[in-house]
Amino acid sequence: MGYNLLKGKRGVIFGALNEQSIAWKVAVKAVEEGATITLSNTAMAIRMGQVSDLAKQLNCEVIPADATSYEDMENVFARSQEILGGQIDFVLHSIGMSPNVRKKRTYDDLDYKFLSQTLDISAVSFHKMIQAAKKQNAIAEYGSIVALTYMAAQRTMFGYNDMADAKALLESIARSFGYIYGREHHVRVNTISQSPTMTTAGSGVKGIDRLFDFANRMSPLGNATADECADYCMVMFSDLTRKVTMQNLFHDGGFSSMGMSLRAMATYEKGLEEYMDENGNIIYG
Numbered sequence: 001m002g003y004n005l006l007k008g009k010r011g012v013i014f015g016a017l018n019e020q021s022i023a024w025k026v027a028v029k030a031v032e033e034g035a036t037i038t039l040s041n042t043a044m045a046i047r048m049g050q051v052s053d054l055a056k057q058l059n060c061e062v063i064p065a066d067a068t069s070y071e072d073m074e075n076v077f078a079r080s081q082e083i084l085g086g087q088i089d090f091v092l093h094s095i096g097m098s099p100n101v102r103k104k105r106t107y108d109d110l111d112y113k114f115l116s117q118t119l120d121i122s123a124v125s126f127h128k129m130i131q132a133a134k135k136q137n138a139i140a141e142y143g144s145i146v147a148l149t150y151m152a153a154q155r156t157m158f159g160y161n162d163m164a165d166a167k168a169l170l171e172s173i174a175r176s177f178g179y180i181y182g183r184e185h186h187v188r189v190n191t192i193s194q195s196p197t198m199t200t201a202g203s204g205v206k207g208i209d210r211l212f213d214f215a216n217r218m219s220p221l222g223n224a225t226a227d228e229c230a231d232y233c234m235v236m237f238s239d240l241t242r243k244v245t246m247q248n249l250f251h252d253g254g255f256s257s258m259g260m261s262l263r264a265m266a267t268y269e270k271g272l273e274e275y276m277d278e279n280g281n282i283i284y285g
């Protein structure tokens with residue numbers, strides 16, 4: 001059941017690939033809340049994923065775009081305003097990919113071409129998106145732009161690799177652009193730092209099952225699900241948060257404020273044997 005939080009609002013949602021995607025849940029909820037939307041993803045993702053089914057279900061259009069292409073970003077905002085009939089009220093950036101993670105290159109053995117791609121796809125794309133929108137004056141006064149991020153931007157998490165650097169840049173772009181866009185057009189720019197979530201991107205993270213379990217044990221409220229993340233996005237897109245901007249907002253069941261919990265401590269009883277070499281030294285990597 002919706003609350004009509006987004007009644008009459010227009011939105012653009014980047015990054016819905018399949019039913020597990022956080023952006024998928026956000027798109028479904030945004031329409032339930034009364035918004036009209038467009039969806040965007042790469043041509044490849046549209047071919048391989050289920051975004052066209054989602055578009056059918058929600059009666060909306062999909063605009064193919066590679067988020068690393070500035071021209072594609074311009075086109076998404078121009079087309080979205082045509083299709084939806086006016087300025088855009090909310091935007092979700094739900095895009096992340098690291099070729100280093102995919103190719104199992106560790107952080108002390110990065111391929112630098114891959115690193116540039118990680119940063120371009122996962123962080124600089126956010127800048128391109130906002131710059132393209134701003135130059136067209138595509139976002140309405142008090143519009144809301146949200147990107148999804150992860151705690152590894154601030155604290156080192158095993159296995160998160162160069163995505164940690166990309167997320168740190170992403171969060172910084174939210175602050176830097178949030179100042180400019182807020183000052184000139186009252187547009188809000190925030191990041192939501194989400195719990196580990198079982199999605200296509202999430203499952204690429206080294207040891208995701210155990211990371212998921214650890215975060216769940218550490219968080220007094222347990223991990224936040226993709227559905228719950230979508231609920232939080234609704235509030236951030238709505239008029240209830242008109243003065244919230246330039247923030248990194250933790251949506252993680254309390255994980256970010258924890259040092260150690262009883263439930264997490266209990267897992268240490270299992271030991272680190274499987275990570276030791278024959279001399280008892282721990283193998284990191």
Ligand SMILES: NC(=O)c1ccc[n+]([C@@H]2O[C@H](COP(=O)([O-])OP(=O)(O)OC[C@H]3O[C@@H](n4cnc5c(N)ncnc54)[C@H](O)[C@@H]3O)[C@@H](O)[C@H]2O)c1
Pocket residue numbers: 014015016017018020021022023041042045065066067068093094095096097121148149150193194195196197198199200201202203
């Ligand atoms: N899953 C998690 O544990 C978790 C936790 C915190 C934050 N996040 C973030 O949430 C966001 C969404 O990820 P998800 O977990 O829903 O996974 P997902 O795999 O469903 O979504 C990632 C999306 O990025 C898109 N994408 C990749 N390269 C692109 C490009 N060049 N141009 C345009 N789109 C491109 C993919 O097609 C896909 O739709 C990401 O930013 C991710 O880092 C995920």
